[in-house]
Amino acid sequence: MTPVTSPPALPRVPRLLSFRNSWALAADPIPVITGYLDTYGDTIGLHLGGVRPTLLTRDPGLIQHVLQKNHRNYPKSDISQGLARYLGHGLLTAEGNYWLQQRRLIQPGFHRQRLATLTELMLDVIDECLAPVVAAARQQGGRTEVPVHELMTATAFRIIARSVFSTAMSEDELQRLSRLLTELQAFYVRTLRQPYLRPWLGLRGQYGHHDRLAAELRQLIRGYIQRRKQQPGPGPDDLLQMLLEVRYEDTGLPMTDEQVLDEAIILLVAGHETSANGLSWLWYLLARHPEEAARLRAEMTAVLGARRPTFADLPQLPYALQVVQEALRLYPPVWMVDRRAARDDEYNGLRLPQGTLISAYLYGVHHHAGLWPDPEAFRPARFEPEALRQQPPYAYLPFGGGPRLCIGQQFALTEMQLVLLQVLRRFEVEWVEQPAVLMRPLISLRPRHDIRLGFRLREVGE
Numbered sequence: 001m002t003p004v005t006s007p008p009a010l011p012r013v014p015r016l017l018s019f020r021n022s023w024a025l026a027a028d029p030i031p032v033i034t035g036y037l038d039t040y041g042d043t044i045g046l047h048l049g050g051v052r053p054t055l056l057t058r059d060p061g062l063i064q065h066v067l068q069k070n071h072r073n074y075p076k077s078d079i080s081q082g083l084a085r086y087l088g089h090g091l092l093t094a095e096g097n098y099w100l101q102q103r104r105l106i107q108p109g110f111h112r113q114r115l116a117t118l119t120e121l122m123l124d125v126i127d128e129c130l131a132p133v134v135a136a137a138r139q140q141g142g143r144t145e146v147p148v149h150e151l152m153t154a155t156a157f158r159i160i161a162r163s164v165f166s167t168a169m170s171e172d173e174l175q176r177l178s179r180l181l182t183e184l185q186a187f188y189v190r191t192l193r194q195p196y197l198r199p200w201l202g203l204r205g206q207y208g209h210h211d212r213l214a215a216e217l218r219q220l221i222r223g224y225i226q227r228r229k230q231q232p233g234p235g236p237d238d239l240l241q242m243l244l245e246v247r248y249e250d251t252g253l254p255m256t257d258e259q260v261l262d263e264a265i266i267l268l269v270a271g272h273e274t275s276a277n278g279l280s281w282l283w284y285l286l287a288r289h290p291e292e293a294a295r296l297r298a299e300m301t302a303v304l305g306a307r308r309p310t311f312a313d314l315p316q317l318p319y320a321l322q323v324v325q326e327a328l329r330l331y332p333p334v335w336m337v338d339r340r341a342a343r344d345d346e347y348n349g350l351r352l353p354q355g356t357l358i359s360a361y362l363y364g365v366h367h368h369a370g371l372w373p374d375p376e377a378f379r380p381a382r383f384e385p386e387a388l389r390q391q392p393p394y395a396y397l398p399f400g401g402g403p404r405l406c407i408g409q410q411f412a413l414t415e416m417q418l419v420l421l422q423v424l425r426r427f428e429v430e431w432v433e434q435p436a437v438l439m440r441p442l443i444s445l446r447p448r449h450d451i452r453l454g455f456r457l458r459e460v461g462e
């Protein structure tokens with residue numbers, strides 16, 4: 001395999017070209033960005049939207065340098081921090097000592113033991129979400145067509161909402177929350193990709209409108225927190241209770257209500273879209289590759305028979321994990337991660353002056369032919385332990401890397417495996433002819449239009 005390296009002198013995309021392509025970049029960034037990298041090299045300078053100078057890279061060595069080896073010099077850029085305007089100052093957007101203090105406080109909430117407790121709840125939510133599909137299939141003679149992105153979004157959202165807040169939200173509230181999050185994200189991405197539109201968006205009152213939506217989001221969540229605090233007796237074993245009960249080591253004090261609110265919103269946001277999109281792509285890939293689905297089913301039947309999986313079963317189902325990992329390689333829900341150089345730095349002779357905006361193009365790393373032979377092919381066996389040992393560090397990083405590695409990584413992998421197994425127990429998932437399935441990279445990488453798949457009922461015991 002060809003090594004991927006960054007040259008000492010940064011090749012630059014001509015500014016006029018990046019300006020000319022700015023609409024194309026806003027509409028469909030992945031082909032434009034990949035095209036630049038294929039033409040100019042694995043690490044390039046370009047003007048985002050024709051305006052903002054950025055260093056863009058798919059070199060795993062440079063990405064490791066930024067995210068891990070010299071991470072202290074690379075806080076998140078204002079691109080991530082700008083999200084705080086709409087989503088508050090939770091873990092994802094926090095920086096420096098405050099971030100470290102919050103991370104230490106919250107990390108234990110994601111330990112194995114708590115995850116094991118949450119899996120029963122996950123399985124119940126999955127069953128609830130699949131029940132209408134089972135009913136529809138029965139009514140339609142054993143098979144129904146399903147918009148999988150919608151189904152996976154509803155499922156992932158209910159899983160995280162119940163993991164954080166336990167008590168079921170009403171259907172209306174769930175939908176309102178989900179819509180608010182989608183709208184805020186879409187607006188924020190637009191202001192980033194098309195910075196020249198900002199004055200116009202301001203004149204049209206769009207910032208004020210979205211600030212009001214963000215306030216509505218906070219008010220909704222605040223209501224849950226207040227209701228929980230008023231409940232007598234010990235609270236349920238969920239993530240909100242964990243946020244309310246943890247104490248800072250130095251002061252012994254709990255978080256303030258606004259801090260709990262910030263963290264709860266961030267868990268909801270970070271733990272919803274990403275898993276939903278990962279799962280949607282997973283079904284797309286399995287429907288296109290029935291031979292892989294058959295292999296997975298054989299493993300599942302051998303280990304579980306007809307019963308539903310438990311947390312303890314997952315290590316006996318390695319192929320299920322490999323399928324999930326390969327789906328996250330081909331369609332990394334977080335397709336780009338950004339940082340800013342706080343001081344002048346250097347990587348293998350490449351100058352990284354203070355203030356440089358660095359965009360780590362995770363999608364590009366995962367699709368690099370120098371790192372992944374035949375990169376567009378869906379091959380879960382790439383993740384067999386022996387094959388993985390051949391990979392250089394940071395060739396695979398759907399959950400990021402370094403100290404800011406996704407706190408929900410194990411949660412997400414468990415959730416995705418459980419959804420995968422529960423759906424496969426009940427259904428054969430079949431491809432349906434439809435227009436080409438395209439990507440829509442917002443903050444996370446989702447399908448442009450929903451993907452319709454056939455769900456054919458199988459007879460299973462409990």
Ligand code: HEM
Pocket residue numbers: 076080091092093103160266267270271272274275278332333334337338397398399400401403404405406407408409411412
């Ligand atoms: C397939 C699903 C997921 C993917 C691909 C994913 C990916 C990522 C990535 C790449 C980062 C690092 C961003 C950066 O370095 O700038 C991150 C951070 C984070 N993720 Fe996830 N994530 C997923 C699921 C989840 C879930 C389920 C939760 C919560 C339950 C979660 C909570 C978070 C939080 C709180 C952070 C910020 C951590 C910090 O900065 O300390 N994620 N995620």
